[in-house]
Amino acid sequence: MSPAILLVLALGLGLAGWLAARARAWTFRRDSANGRIAALPVYHAWYVALWIVVPVLLFVGLWSVIAPQLISQSVLASPAASDLPAFGFQRDAILSEARSVASGSAKAVFNEAANGLVEPYRAAISRYNLIGVLATLIIAFLAGAWAFLRIKPDFTARTRVEKAVMTILLLASLVAILTTLGIVVSLVFETIRFFGMVSPLDFLFGTQWGPDPMSNPNSPDGSRYGAIPLFWGTIYIGAVIAMIVAIPLGLMSAIYLTQYANPTLRKWIKPALEVLAGVPTVVYGYFAALTVAPAIRDAAFAVGITNASSESALAAGLVMGVMIIPFVSSMADDSIAAVPQAMRDGSLAMGATTSETIRKVLVPAALPGIVAGVMLAVSRAIGETMIVVMAAGAAANLTGNPLEAMTTVTFQIVAMLTGEGSFDHPATLSAFALGFVLFMVTLGLNFIALRVVKRFREAYE
Amino acid sequence: MVTVVHPNLEDTNAKMSARDVSVFYGDKKAIDDVSIDIPTKYVTAFIGPSGCGKSTFLRTLNRMNDTIPSARVEGEITLDGEDIYRSKMDVVQLRARVGMVFQKPNPFPKSIYDNVAYGPKIHGLVGSKSEIDEVVEKSLRRAGLWMEVKDRLEDSGTALSGGQQQRLCIARAIAVDPEVILMDEPCSALDPIATAKIEELIDELSGRYAIVIVTHSMQQAARVSQRTAFFHLGKMVEYGRTSDIFTNPLEKRTQDYITGRYG
Ligand SMILES: Nc1ncnc2c1ncn2[C@@H]1O[C@H](COP(=O)(O)OP(=O)(O)OP(=O)(O)O)[C@@H](O)[C@H]1O
Ligand SMILES: [Mg+2]
Numbered sequence: 001m002s003p004a005i006l007l008v009l010a011l012g013l014g015l016a017g018w019l020a021a022r023a024r025a026w027t028f029r030r031d032s033a034n035g036r037i038a039a040l041p042v043y044h045a046w047y048v049a050l051w052i053v054v055p056v057l058l059f060v061g062l063w064s065v066i067a068p069q070l071i072s073q074s075v076l077a078s079p080a081a082s083d084l085p086a087f088g089f090q091r092d093a094i095l096s097e098a099r100s101v102a103s104g105s106a107k108a109v110f111n112e113a114a115n116g117l118v119e120p121y122r123a124a125i126s127r128y129n130l131i132g133v134l135a136t137l138i139i140a141f142l143a144g145a146w147a148f149l150r151i152k153p154d155f156t157a158r159t160r161v162e163k164a165v166m167t168i169l170l171l172a173s174l175v176a177i178l179t180t181l182g183i184v185v186s187l188v189f190e191t192i193r194f195f196g197m198v199s200p201l202d203f204l205f206g207t208q209w210g211p212d213p214m215s216n217p218n219s220p221d222g223s224r225y226g227a228i229p230l231f232w233g234t235i236y237i238g239a240v241i242a243m244i245v246a247i248p249l250g251l252m253s254a255i256y257l258t259q260y261a262n263p264t265l266r267k268w269i270k271p272a273l274e275v276l277a278g279v280p281t282v283v284y285g286y287f288a289a290l291t292v293a294p295a296i297r298d299a300a301f302a303v304g305i306t307n308a309s310s311e312s313a314l315a316a317g318l319v320m321g322v323m324i325i326p327f328v329s330s331m332a333d334d335s336i337a338a339v340p341q342a343m344r345d346g347s348l349a350m351g352a353t354t355s356e357t358i359r360k361v362l363v364p365a366a367l368p369g370i371v372a373g374v375m376l377a378v379s380r381a382i383g384e385t386m387i388v389v390m391a392a393g394a395a396a397n398l399t400g401n402p403l404e405a406m407t408t409v410t411f412q413i414v415a416m417l418t419g420e421g422s423f424d425h426p427a428t429l430s431a432f433a434l435g436f437v438l439f440m441v442t443l444g445l446n447f448i449a450l451r452v453v454k455r456f457r458e459a460y461e
Numbered sequence: 462m463v464t465v466v467h468p469n470l471e472d473t474n475a476k477m478s479a480r481d482v483s484v485f486y487g488d489k490k491a492i493d494d495v496s497i498d499i500p501t502k503y504v505t506a507f508i509g510p511s512g513c514g515k516s517t518f519l520r521t522l523n524r525m526n527d528t529i530p531s532a533r534v535e536g537e538i539t540l541d542g543e544d545i546y547r548s549k550m551d552v553v554q555l556r557a558r559v560g561m562v563f564q565k566p567n568p569f570p571k572s573i574y575d576n577v578a579y580g581p582k583i584h585g586l587v588g589s590k591s592e593i594d595e596v597v598e599k600s601l602r603r604a605g606l607w608m609e610v611k612d613r614l615e616d617s618g619t620a621l622s623g624g625q626q627q628r629l630c631i632a633r634a635i636a637v638d639p640e641v642i643l644m645d646e647p648c649s650a651l652d653p654i655a656t657a658k659i660e661e662l663i664d665e666l667s668g669r670y671a672i673v674i675v676t677h678s679m680q681q682a683a684r685v686s687q688r689t690a691f692f693h694l695g696k697m698v699e700y701g702r703t704s705d706i707f708t709n710p711l712e713k714r715t716q717d718y719i720t721g722r723y724g
């Protein structure tokens with residue numbers, strides 16, 4: 001509650017500073033000889049407002065971290081805390097119960113022992129709230145006054161405000177990058193730990209997968225950590241079966257949409273395809289597990305294949321292929337549409353038919369873009385998790401038979417992390433090694449694809 | 462108003478004729494009632510201010526307007542006496558006989574060799590590799606490009622200079638041995654030297670084909686063409702021998718345009 005109040009306070013003070021600075025800049029303008037000052041009044045206003053809001057926000061952020069600690073310390077120092085159990089879980093429970101009653105989020109205590117602590121908590125909370133508000137006001141006032149005194153007719157407020165805005169934008173973009181970096185670093189860290197227990201050679205080239213989370217973590221059996229069946233399953237489902245579905249269908253729909261469909265139809269089909277890309281993958285997972293997989297098994301029975309599994313690489317791959325169609329088609333659509341109309345006219349004027357023009361001029365010209373689209377689609381397919389979790393099965397089979405169950409890297413990451421092993425067991429840690437490999441492969445694919453697309457774009461500019 | 466046709470236009474045999482042709486984009490009339498005979502073995506120039514419909518009319522001659530959904534053509538256009546808009550007309554055949562070169566060079570992103578071989582291949586004019594080689598060389602020679610590219614036939618057509626690209630497009634067009642070649646401002650993206658080369662080429666080709674060229678350059682029209690048609694606001698105002706149009710225009714608007722008092 002109190003950080004929210006402080007936030008509102010910060011914004012209010014900022015607004016006040018904004019108005020005051022603008023009024024002052026107006027007077028500069030009125031008094032100046034030619035009605036001109038170094039920056040428009042509104043920039044002076046923003047300059048002061050930023051000087052108020054930014055320090056206050058920094059303080060509020062800091063305060064919301066340290067205030068609860070200060071509060072608990074002062075409560076623990078109070079006489080009522082003396083008969084608390086010394087340490088541990090019970091003591092924490094009592095404290096948190098008292099805190100929630102004091103702050104109003106619970107009505108009454110369950111544990112009698114907490115009763116005596118409610119009052120000290122209440123007192124501490126209101127005391128520190130007051131301190132927080134006062135400190136906020138003081139900071140806002142000091143920073144605001146300093147900024148306010150700096151604004152003069154010849155003060156270059158605009159360049160300073162622009163610099164501040166640029167910095168804020170930079171920080172915003174850094175958040176995503178730094179988070180990704182953090183993820184990578186932690187991934188690398190855990191992967192190194194894993195490879196300290198299991199040899200990378202066993203992991204990368206072994207053909208048996210079956211980590212036992214209940215085994216002795218200190219002497220893992222390297223021969224059970226061979227990830228080849230997982231890599232194979234991932235590639236077979238995501239890059240082979242799914243692409244056999246997605247490439248032709250995606251390409252054909254792109255060709256139809258760019259070359260044959262009349263504009264009204266295109267207006268409807270293109271967004272419909274894009275909606276397909278927004279369907280949550282778990283929904284595709286249902287469809288794969290409940291509809292497609294049984295249908296494939298029944299079909300296999302019907303033609304006399306009796307050992308078909310009810311979970312199959314084929315079911316997962318087919319549905320994944322359908323899921324990927326929009327990616328392929330929208331990239332192909334963009335690249336075909338980016339081939340200049342002059343190219344198409346040139347071919348038609350030679351007496352080529354529309355289909356000759358598409359096959360011999362447009363698709364070859366758009367090929368780099370199409371290939372890049374396929375690579376992005378593959379990278380998405382091999383990272384896809386829900387469909388394989390629900391439809392591909394858990395068996396690490398190294399087989400080429402699409403009717404058998406197979407497992408993938410993503411499936412095993414989920415299985416290992418949600419398994420029964422403790423967190424530092426090599427079986428659990430193997431999830432990080434798998435994630436690392438997956439990350440590197442998709443990163444590589446995306447990197448190459450984006451470079452190809454960029455080169456292609458340049459070629460037509 | 463009807464077109465003024467110069468009386469001394471001797472009766473050459475017309476390769477293509479248009480009779481009362483109007484072209485609409487949706488409801489908008491872009492060409493109004495144009496009739497013209499395009500003689501074989503001559504160069505016919507279309508001149509006129511921007512937006513008057515030169516390109517539109519040119520494109521009706523090989524039905525490239527078919528690619529614009531809103532475009533509609535009325536009237537009759539014949540090639541060797543056959544109506545090219547009749548329902549049985551094969552557009553593919555028509556475009557093989559009436560080739561086109563565009564304002565901006567548009568070689569395909571293929572090798573120089575494949576650019577030239579494209580037309581002969583799709584029309585099944587050639588069989589063996591040696592036949593294709595022969596057609597490619599002949600076309601490039603005729604387009605005056607052979608000496609410059611004979612050692613780099615496998616390079617991409619888009620890697621050539623603008624002027625070379627345009628000559629490649631001309632080579633591509635003549636590789637299918639058309640009867641008529643339509644050129645829409647073929648030199649507007651080129652420098653004077655490349656322009657001179659193309660003009661020379663047009664001159665050489667005019668002995669074999671009927672050539673129609675749209676141009677904004679009066680000098681160019683005067684240099685390369687034997688017939689000139691002046692278009693204005695969708696109408697063909699005046700048509701005659703180039704020398705007559707430039708020295709003795711019968712219409713005031715024509716005179717204003719060619720003397721530069723216009724658009
Ligand atoms: N695709 C189209 N859709 C609708 N209107 C068009 C289209 N193409 C051309 N027009 C219109 O038809 C008229 C004639 O255009 P056209 O391109 O034939 O002129 P032009 O004489 O070739 O001009 P320029 O010398 O500038 O090339 C113009 O008014 C133009 O706006
Ligand atoms: Mg034009």
